[in-house]
Amino acid sequence: MRAELTQGLIDFLKASPTPFHATATLAQRLEAAGYQPLDERQPWQCEPGGRYYVTRNDSSLIAFKAGTRSPLEGGLRLVGAHTDSPCLRVKPQPEMQRHGFLQLGVEVYGGALLAPWFDRDLSLAGRVTFRRDGRVESQLIDFQAPIAVIPNLAIHLNREANQGWAINAQNELPPILAQIAGAEPYDFRALLADQLSREHELTADIILDFELSLYDTQPAAVVGLHGDFIAGARLDNLLSCYAGLQALLAADDEQSCVLVCTDHEEVGSTSCCGADGPFLEQTLERAFAAGEDLVRITQRSLLISADNAHGLHPNYPDKHDGNHGPKLNAGPVIKVNSNQRYATSSETAGFFRHLCLENEVPMQSFVTRSDMGCGSTIGPITASRLGVPTVDIGLPTFAMHSIRELAGSQDLEHLVKVLTAFYNSAELA
Template sequence: MYKEMSKELLSFIQKSPTAFHAVDQMKTILKENGYQELLEGQKWHIQPGQRYFVTRNNSSLIALNLGSQLEKYSFNVAASHSDSPTFKLKENAEIEVKSKYTQLNTEGYGGMICSTWFDRPLSIAGRVLVKDGENYITHLLKIDRDLVLIPNVAIHMNRTVNDGYAYNKQVDLLPLFGATQTKPGDLKKLIASELGVNVADICSEDLYLYNRMAPSVWGAHEEFISSPQLDDLQCAFTSLQGFLRGSNDQSINVFACFDNEEVGSGTKQGAGSTFLYDVLHRVNHALGKDEEDYYRALASSFMLSADNAHAVHPNHPEKTDVNNCVYMNEGVVVKAHAGQKYTSDGVSVAVFKGLCEKAGVPVQFFANRSDVVGGSTLGNIAMAQVSMNSVDIGLPQLAMHSCYETAGIKDTYYMIQVMEEFFNSHIEETDAHILKVTK
């Protein structure tokens, strides 16, 4: 079962080279499971006991499974993100070099490990806006062949490369697209050919490089998986699977997947936007509830902020805390930080530990070394818009923000199990000091 779930995850990732494709895959899965699409620009007619989803920017998605008995309800929210570090093509992308080569002009998106992008097959994916009369139509693009590559400088010309090298994204990391036969405008022609449209009708694009290396299952006992974009599509996939399997009549279950976490979440579709607030508030109103009902619901609501965590590195165990450190294939990770870069606190950790115990899932605890500044995630950003009890969790992995990351084959299954347990549960604040968790 571990291998089966991980292979499903890897298949999902292969079909999701960008956030746009990941959300498109989620929409397909939700529709296959009976979810109806809502549009933000239209009036919502929703009913208890029904299932819905809504997208923003085609790169963020929120799905809703409404219980049938919502007299005293709360929200069960699992949040993850759809984006990963990569390189984005600039508007005027083609650069000629001595009339012999054509490079593509790119800029970094997020904090990637630059060295991992060299000397491997890459291609281009994203969205393209095409004008059709008075309409601007979004087309998904995935060029499904080895198309570009970022070549390293030979060690003979860069003798100190193994002593540490500061990569310049405008100089060192531009991908090679073509040779002498490549002419200006060929990129647009290729895009138009892929989409079956006229070059003149292409208005704009959001296009990115993606790693063409196939995901793999490996290790002495096939205990590891490696793939692009495990951070954070592993959590997005497992959260969605648990969401589809779980339900509770007294709760509104919410699956939220936000874009732009890797660049701060401060966009209209990021965790720092009003997207989650807008959706929850509109649901409350469409159900005939008032403001008082909404704030009472939030008081009993709970979020699992799911974003991957750093496993102990076999070559550098000193990089992690001495005893709040985690290992692949040993369970779901709870992340905590005294400065609240993570949302976990005593209350939320207790509830999550209880969920893991009921699900039969092992749980681990991660904290940064006290002398190292760690990263943050989307939970505390989202809390600025919609406040509720929240715990930051994730799955242990190596090489976070490499273009080819590694995780444990068992942990995908573990996360699905505890997510299902969460979405089967009803959480209620019965007293200032008591949270009650029931099925």
């Protein structure tokens, strides 16, 4: 079971270099399990016992199934995660030709750790919008091959490098794509048109626009002397998306269950498809009920906001509160913040603890040091928009927001087990 889940996660990460690809991969796996796609532009006819999913912006997805028990009686079991990760995004007019090298202008998306992006074999993926035969179309592309690199400056030319230096995103992050001769301007859009032709056999009249991200081509892997860890890109937060998907597919038919995987969490969630937008509320209104009935359902429901937690790093133990240092491979972490950066309450935390105890899943707690700031999640945002009771949890990881993060290889099984039990739970209080 553990090895199968781990390999499934590795495959999922490889297939999902961008939020667009993650959403497409989730949709493919849901359809293979009998979930029907819904179009927001068309009327919906959701039947009791039905299984459905809907996407928005090609980068956010909500999947749900109507249980045999009425949600007016039993509420909804919701699991929330996000599809985006910090990365380098290509600028609209990215061509840079400097000293015989072709480079791309990039913009930092989210709170990325920048130093690990140097000296990596990078590829490019995302969504391209183009005109073909007079119609505007969009398509996902993934170069897959390592086509770019951001070389470090040699220590001989930067003697202070190991004492730390401020990375200038404008000057130091443009990746090198090729060495070129002459000064003839390079057309990046021609490269995208060629990729569309090779990958999808499409001939675009003109490339209109694109949303493209660089990513590390090194695949995720099980690492460590005893295989204790999973190392890979975008564990924050595709790990939770994958765990939520596995739990939803394993859930029985009694309770009404929802999986929410939204984009733009790393930049505040304020978008039409982000957690601070209307996507979830509009979907629930169309799928289950509106007005007073939706309020009644919501107050019988619970959201588990699943987003990675900071594990206790052996080289930096002083970065944690002495009583709240989550360990890798020791189970999910309940995240608490009295200033509501996490939406956990004593009641929602109590229920999650009960769920873990009932299913023999180890659990831990995290509170940030009182002299340090605290990040946030989709939990408080969704709770404030929808009014749903929420608990923030996550698996402990190292190197969060790096190009390559690290999680415990045993924890994925713990998370899938408790989320499956949550989807099947008869009572939420």
